[in-house]
Amino acid sequence: MEAPITVDRLRFLLYSVKEKLWVKPLGFCLLSIFAVFVAKVADGTSLAEHIPEIKPESVETLLSIMASSMMVIATFSAGTMVNAYASASQSSTPRSLSLIISDDVSQNALSVFIGAFIYSAVALTAMTQAFFDEAGLFILFCLTCLAFSIVILTFIRWVDSVARLGRVGSTLLKVERATTRAIKNRIDMPCLGAVPQEQIKEQGTYAIYTKQVGYIQLIDIAKLQKSADKNDSFINVAMLPGEFVSPERVIAYSNKKVVSDEIVDAFTIGEARSFEADPRFGFIVLAEIASRALSPSVNDHGTAINTISSITRLMLLWHKPKSETDNSQKNSAQHEEFKYDRISLPALNVNDLFDDAYTSIARDGAANIEVAIRIQKSLKTIKACFKNEGTIIERDFFEAASKLATQSYERAKLALDYEDDIKRIERVYNNH
Incomplete structure (x- = not known):
């Protein structure tokens, strides 16, 4: 039960x-x-x-x-x-x-x-x-x-x-702690205990919509599983916590015609995003703190650098030593079981995660050589940790970090005026 x-x-x-x-x-x-x-x-x-x-x-x-x-x-x-x-x-x-x-x-x-x-x-x-x-x-x-x-x-x-x-330092620490909890919960249950969407062959015939407008704060997977068991159906959830929903967007698909209210009731939708079930929101808030620190009225690049350090620590939570990775792959191959086997969820999009964390900082800090170099060093660390790893998510992290490093480098070259600063960022980028 x-x-x-x-x-x-x-x-x-x-x-x-x-x-x-x-x-x-x-x-x-x-x-x-x-x-x-x-x-x-x-x-x-x-x-x-x-x-x-x-x-x-x-x-x-x-x-x-x-x-x-x-x-x-x-x-x-x-x-x-x-x-x-x-x-x-x-x-x-x-x-x-x-x-x-x-x-x-x-x-x-x-x-x-x-x-x-x-x-x-x-x-x-x-x-x-x-x-x-x-x-x-x-x-x-x-x-x-x-x-x-x-x-x-x-x-x-x-x-x-x-x-x-x-204070900014205290707020930064609170955001990092909240994001750490959300990431660890997502690492323990990548698809919240449901079947990964890439393992599903059929999307589902019947689309489910909601009349509400707002952000998904929580998805009650147990409630969806109960509904699917009762109707002998399979539900394919199309959106993750943190995504914006509106009446024209599909939130889920079902392979059978069911009462849509039962499925919609499992989605908690509110006016704002929540830290607890949405790892991406923590990165967005960290990026906002850094961007505000880099604004001309504040001009506090030290806070932006501290924020990049927090982002680096959070990204590396997904990194596991090779021995642990091999063991987890063996265990998953031997026990392909899911707690909620009638529900599927999409995996977290790594490119969106990096975009939330780095893009605004790279844009607003492009003309600041200290910030631009720290971004390159942060992405270099992530690439080094996820290099030559075998799992899909680790390859995604390496590719996303490489993409953001190139974008940040190109932004910095366009924004920097002093020739020595351009040479410094080139040396750091080419040393990846």
């Missing part, structure tokens, strides 16, 4: 929840209210016989300090986060905003501050109504001390993080 939800869909849902700023604060607020009433439970036990006496005035003083300060700190942290989001959009690219919003340190800090305020307000109100006896008062005192400790530790950690929140 197939699982009702795939790992990819679960990962996508968790990422979507992380993008909502209200989820964690709401959870902490409910937890803080629950903690106050947990203290009341102690009044029904014999705990009062074994604990020291706590004066209500001391607990009220601690709660009053927390109630008066936490809302101010929470307001300050929210303002700081909003400024960081605006700074990230201006200094890097608006497409990175979702990663900054989902920053765990900032979300946890805001949630703790708001939760501590709600806890102190509710506990203080309960105390003024003589809600607690001796045991409950002691537990409340312990919880208040614990809350103070958590607030202090969270604030210290948040201060260290907020200094980098929204």
Whole structure:
């Protein structure tokens, strides 16, 4: 029996929840209210016989300090986060905003501050109504001390993080990490567990369309498999996550006439692309960061060079030592089995991947000799790692890197004016 939800869909849902700023604060607020009433439970036990006496005035003083300060700190942290989001959009690219919003340190800090305020307000109100006896008062005192400790530790950690929140270097690192996760997930399941499209002889007679306009954020392969099993059909998915869909574009084909809504419902379509299921989107965002750094108003070629280094590391995630490649080929030859055998998906287009990563940087940095040379060195590294490899994807990487190296070299020759710079780029290119 197939699982009702795939790992990819679960990962996508968790990422979507992380993008909502209200989820964690709401959870902490409910937890803080629950903690106050947990203290009341102690009044029904014999705990009062074994604990020291706590004066209500001391607990009220601690709660009053927390109630008066936490809302101010929470307001300050929210303002700081909003400024960081605006700074990230201006200094890097608006497409990175979702990663900054989902920053765990900032979300946890805001949630703790708001939760501590709600806890102190509710506990203080309960105390003024003589809600607690001796045991409950002691537990409340312990919880208040614990809350103070958590607030202090969270604030210290948040201060260290907020200094980098929204900065170009921090944003670049977040984008690289998100893209790394997407690439590793795609390497583990190149076609999301479905049959590679090149192994399918027939495309399918019946075309499936959607009325929505936007980007495919997720494809629920398990849902498609369930539909295909029910109809005894085979579904050939025509588009990958990250591609733009509209009513005139075919999203899938079926070899039998089926209810198209069942297939369309498996596609999550939104206004923007998502990092989690779309490795290409990470490269696009990195290229945008580099292009903005190379603009005349910014003129920060160091950031562009750092971005090219990130792209190089990400591209090399597809590279495996020859021994691992031979073993994987033997295993795939012996076990040609697919989890979703009634679904086919196209493979990731390597040429599009390189175009997303390098073309805009090569265009905008053509007149900058440092950037042009770094692009050549990056592509040289990729070519060296994928040279003389046997698999199709490795040959595709070598050919795409060679093509981009030539294009970048030609752009640089046209843009550079100084003769020595032209000779430098020629030496680096001819040394490939």
